[in-house]
Amino acid sequence: MSNHDTLNGFSGPLAQAIEFIWREAELLDHKHYAEWATLWSESGKYIVPIDPDTEDFEATLNYAYDDARMRDLRIERLTAGYSPSAVDAAKTIRTISRFRLVEAAGDIVEVNSAQLLYAYKRGVHTPFVADLNHRIRFTDGVPTLERKVVRLINSTDSLSALGFLL
Template identity: 55%
Template sequence: MDDRNVLNSQETFTRAVQFIWREAEMLDRREYSAWLELWDPKGHYVVPIDPSTTDFAAALNYAYDDQHMREMRVQRMTSGYSASASDAARTVRTVSRFTLSSDAADTVEVKSAQIIVAYKRGANTIFAADLTHRISFASGEPKLLQKVIRLIDSTEALSAIGFLL
């Protein structure tokens, strides 16, 4: 690999990490409409139950949202008519341990770790997950093609996940 490709790869990785941090901040601030704009229309938001599954369409998931389902989820969360909207947890995310797992011509896949502290009704709940973001740079602006959130306790009974991870 020549020096120019290394620099382009490093710049793309840096842009991807900044994009992931921006996404986390949007979710903490409940900027769900702006979050929807981060997505490629063909993208999928995935929270699998089985931590080792790769065939999300054929597996049971907490979430497997295409564009329509993401929009419906955001509508429920912002309408005020669901419990998750009227009594939503306040969250603070920390995303770290970034690694570039693939770097194609216009798409990167970045793996990271995420800790979310959710505060609701006087109690803090901690969620830990391994994340995989597949991000396209084909249009010049980054767009999410896929976000997979592998909760470390996904096979246990989970409660209080009435917000976007």
């Protein structure tokens, strides 16, 4: 997509970022974790904080704080078939909307959005609602994730079934 293309009324860097974010959600919903892993930069961080207001992710407790190594281990757990919960993993559908451009400087685009994720497993639907922040680097038009923060609206509650990627 070029800077002149538009997407549902959005244009330029925001349109490119939205297309990338939707593609990421699709990969996760279809459990294409190996392809999802290729979306990330080597230094990228995947973060699901417990404290809804923290910005100091390294100094606070998180549900996930994954660098490349930890993302690879998470994907291995989800795909290797050793864990009963991974073999019988929930089916998911993500809807992402309410996009707001935070910053577009140089080759970095940062976008806030809202995610509604429904997981279905053994006849039970479980909603996960979150504010998202994606920091995406475009190098020669190719996007890579530098950081994804998933702020669950109920992150301070007792949560279960977070084994899949949010």
